[in-house]
Amino acid sequence: HHSSVTLDPAFRVAAVDPRVYGSFVEHMGRCVYTGIYEPGHGSADAHGFRADVADLVRELGTPVLRYPGGNFVSGYTWEDGVGPRENRPTRLDLAWRSLETNQVGVDEFATWARGVGSEPIMAVNLGTRGVDAARSLVEYANHPGGTRWSDLRRSNGFADPHGIKLWCLGNEMDGPWQIGHKTADEYARLANETAKAMRRVDPSIELVVCGSSNIRMPTFGTWEETVLRETYDAVDYVSLHSYYEQRGDDRGSFLASAVDLDRFIEAVVATCDHVRATGRHRKRINLSVDEWNVWYQARFPGEENLDWAEAPRLIEDEYSVVDAVVVGSLLISLLKHADRVKIGCLAQLVNVIAPIRSEPGGPAWRQTSFHPFALTSRHGRGTVLRVEPIGPSYETAEHGEVPILDATAVHDEETGAVTLFAVNRDQYEPLTLDVDLRSLPGLATAGHVALFDADPEATNTAANPDRVTPTRQPDTKVADGRLSVRLPPLSWNMLRLT
Ligand code: AHR
Known part of the structure; x- marks a missing residue:
């Protein structure tokens, strides 16, 4: 051929926003516990984070990291994860039928992320919680001091605000599997009011509103339209999530997964611009592809079949050469749309459908998909x-x-x-x-x-x-x-x- x-x-699409090379750390399976964090590990630093994994994260090159979920965030009480570790409660994580010990929370994560060269992106819980918990978290993370929540952060040992710039208004709120799942109208109102309150605490933040969990959702398109009509002035980005896997022996289709991602992105751009036109808005809403990857979902038993366990082995997909080629091709799709796709998060970072693997007490290594990602992140800088x-x-x-x-x-x-x-x-x-x-x-x-x-x-x-x-x-x-x-x-x- x-x-x-x-x-x-002269034929420029747009400057590459480095945040397109982001990844995602969810409290799920072994992404956090025995992934990035394992106090007993031989390479652990003074804070309990694995240096071998941190080195691989730096090499992978992720300018932003989304945290702490994912489906997990829709049941999360962020206050459980701050303060003296011995006082932190163990909770039922209803998203993944797991036990959450809260040994890592926003303070440790934001500090660790900066140490590996990444800006944290924080998601707030709009499943079981709402405006109040979200505005308190922004105050805790970003307000300098002299108030209830900022002084709590200071007394926990973090004198300087974390200065988290980018926030997600919940996660996959269109999905019936989501804790506190909402209709588009319900979510639109909650997201708008939460966004306004968060911005009152810190007007410098940027906000991502939830779009569709995948292009096959029955509400795809109408969800974005309803949500953006309500929140257009209060948000900056709309999210889309997309996972791919080979079905049966149809490798030809799988290798063309980026064609599907192209169509998904272009449909969301069209929907944003439709709402812009009919609402007589000036600004444009851009896209955050804040979960994407190859994921063999067909192999996942379903959360209802899991046992309550700490850091269980969940969706530890082992990626092949084919999978790595597809990951490289999905990155090409994100770059081709650099004029509208400003944020991308490879889901997830360690162990859970991840480019980096680690064993408890053992080694850390690069999956096949690590390589196209690291090389694209390193060299794909400039103008598309x-x-x-x-x-x-x-x-x-x-x-x-x-x-x-x-x-x-x-x-x-x-x-x-x-x-x-x-x-x-x-x-x-x-x-x-x-x-x-x-x-x-x-x-x-x-x-x-x-x-x-x-x-x-x-x-x-x-x-x-x-x-x-x-x-x-x-x-x-x-x-x-x-x-x-x-x-x-x-x-x-x-x-x-x-
Ligand atoms: O990344 C795994 C899961 O996929 C996330 O928790 C959820 O947001 C998505 O469905």
């Missing part, structure tokens, strides 16, 4: 260029006809480098990619890194943590403003043009 793209610095690939397509059961090549490019205006991210969705044939660079005369060489394997099912495990890693391919020289590279079958690729 042959595909071609033309790169031109519009690339319009020309090339062959194939038919899928789930998404119709899709292109074999998925690609985007990011121009770093400071260094002049352009990074091209490209996925060859063909499982059997290599793809020759012709790149027209005549509008970028300074570029001479393409350094090529690719993730692929003779065994697309290969995974990284504790015993063999580096079984799957990206490999350096031969450099290609630009000749007469053009270059040509071979993308292996079923591969994720990064071309660094300098």
Whole structure:
């Protein structure tokens, strides 16, 4: 096969918002306990956080981390997680039928997140709680002092406010599985009043209102419309969540998951702009894809079948080469929409459907999906260029006809480098990619890194943590403003043009 793209610095989509490379830490399974936090671990720091995991988080490169849920947040009492640890109650976590010991709370999380180079994003409970708990939490976290909640923070040892800038108004409130699930009208009113009260405490914060839990929700579209009509002036972003898995042996559809994410994003943008037009609003609402990943949901037994346990092993999916290629391709989708997608959170960070795995008392390692994420986060900084690939397509059961090549490019205006991210969705044939660079005369060489394997099912495990890693391919020289590279079958690729 042959595909071609033309790169031109004049065809700008938008600057990449670094927050698109965020991730998500939920009090779920072993993401927090024996994930980021394990006081008895050999690498634990003075606060009980694992240094081996922290090092991998820094390497992954997540400028923001959403916390503490997820479905968990809809039953969360944040006050349980502050103050002397020995006084913190153990609670039933109704979302995941688990025991929550509250040994980590907002103070520890915000401090740890900054230490690994990430800004915390905090979600408030709009399931069992509402305006009062949310405005108290903003006061606790962000008010300097001299008041009930800010002085409590100070007396707990955190003299400086945490200064949390971005807040989520609940989680997946459209889902019947959510504790305190609401209709669109109920949620819209609560979110609006909560947003206003939170902003009165700290006018500098930004707010994300809940959109749909996935594109197949029966309320998709009308939910966003109802919620945005009510909250338009009070919020900045609307969320969308999207998880993908291979169904049966239909790998062709799975490899084209980003086509579904493209359509989801474009439908939410259209809905935001419809409400903007009919409401005669000036500002635009942007998008926060604050949960996305590959997740084999079909393998999850359902929360009703779990036992009340502390830090149980929940949804510890082991990712293959195919899964990593899909993750790389989903990142391409987020970048292509950089004009409207400002925040993205790979769900989750450690152990729970995560790029990083850890064993209690044992090692931490990188899953296959770690690699495309870390490389995109490191090199996908600058301005996204519009690339319009020309090339062959194939038919899928789930998404119709899709292109074999998925690609985007990011121009770093400071260094002049352009990074091209490209996925060859063909499982059997290599793809020759012709790149027209005549509008970028300074570029001479393409350094090529690719993730692929003779065994697309290969995974990284504790015993063999580096079984799957990206490999350096031969450099290609630009000749007469053009270059040509071979993308292996079923591969994720990064071309660094300098
Ligand atoms: O990330 C796992 C779960 O997926 C989250 O708790 C929830 O928000 C979503 O349904």
